[in-house]
Amino acid sequence: MTSTRPQLAFALMDPPFESARTTTAFRLLAAAAQRGCDLKVFAYEGAVLLPFAKQQAHPNAVHGRSLEEENHPLPKDIVAALIAEAARHGGSLDWINCGLCVDERGAGEAIVGVRRGSPSDFWQMAQNACNTLVIPTRG
C-alpha cells in the first residue's frame, strides 16, 4: 500500500556546531515531522557528523559550569529526537549518511536509525519525494 503522507527530501552539508543553517534545518525537519511527513535526509560532507554517536557533552571550566549546568546540546540527540518525533506523529525519518564522507571523517559510529548510503540514494530520494530542499554550505 502506498503512503498518502507527504514525502519530503532534504540534503544537509554543514558539520555540527558550526552554522545557524543546521539549527534552521533541524527546525524545518521538526515542523515536517510534526505534520506526520515521511522525511528523507541525505547527509553529505560534514553533515555526516551530525548523528555521530561519540559526541560528548562537557563542563565549561572557563565559565565555572558543571556538565549539568552547561547542559550542552548535542546534534546526535537532536537527530534521535527528530526520528522519534516523526514516528510519534505517524510519519518517519530516514537518515542516510554519505558513505565516502563518513570514511573520510572516521564517522562510522552513528546513532541507531542512521544508515550508510551514497549520492545515488539522494537521487532516489528526490525521485520519490513530492519535493526536495537542498540546504547549501554557505548562507
Next chain:
Amino acid sequence: MPNYLFIESRGSPRDTFGCTTASALARGGASVVLLLVQNAALAARHGAHAPQLDEAAAAGVALLADEFALRERGIARERLRPGVEPAPIDVVIDRLVDGWHVIWH
C-alpha cells in the same frame, strides 16, 4: 507559471542573488515569496539598509521574516520595515508540500 519560495539567510545587502532572482521571476508573472531567516532577518528592520528588499517588494515579491530569527535578534513586529510580515518556519514545509520550488542558495 511555477511558484517560488526563496530562503535568504545572509545578512549582507551585497548578497543579492536571491532578491534579484526573486524579483525577476515576480516581474515575469510568477508567485514569489522571499523568507528571511537567520542573519538575513536583520534586513527586515525598519530603516535597515536593504535596497534589494525594496526592489523585491516593488516587483511583487511577498516578503516574510522568520519569527524565531526575529525573536532571537530582539526585533519586534512594530519595528519591521513596511511590507515584511513575520512567519513561522512552517511556511517552508507548507510550500514544499504544495509543490513550490523552494530555493535556499
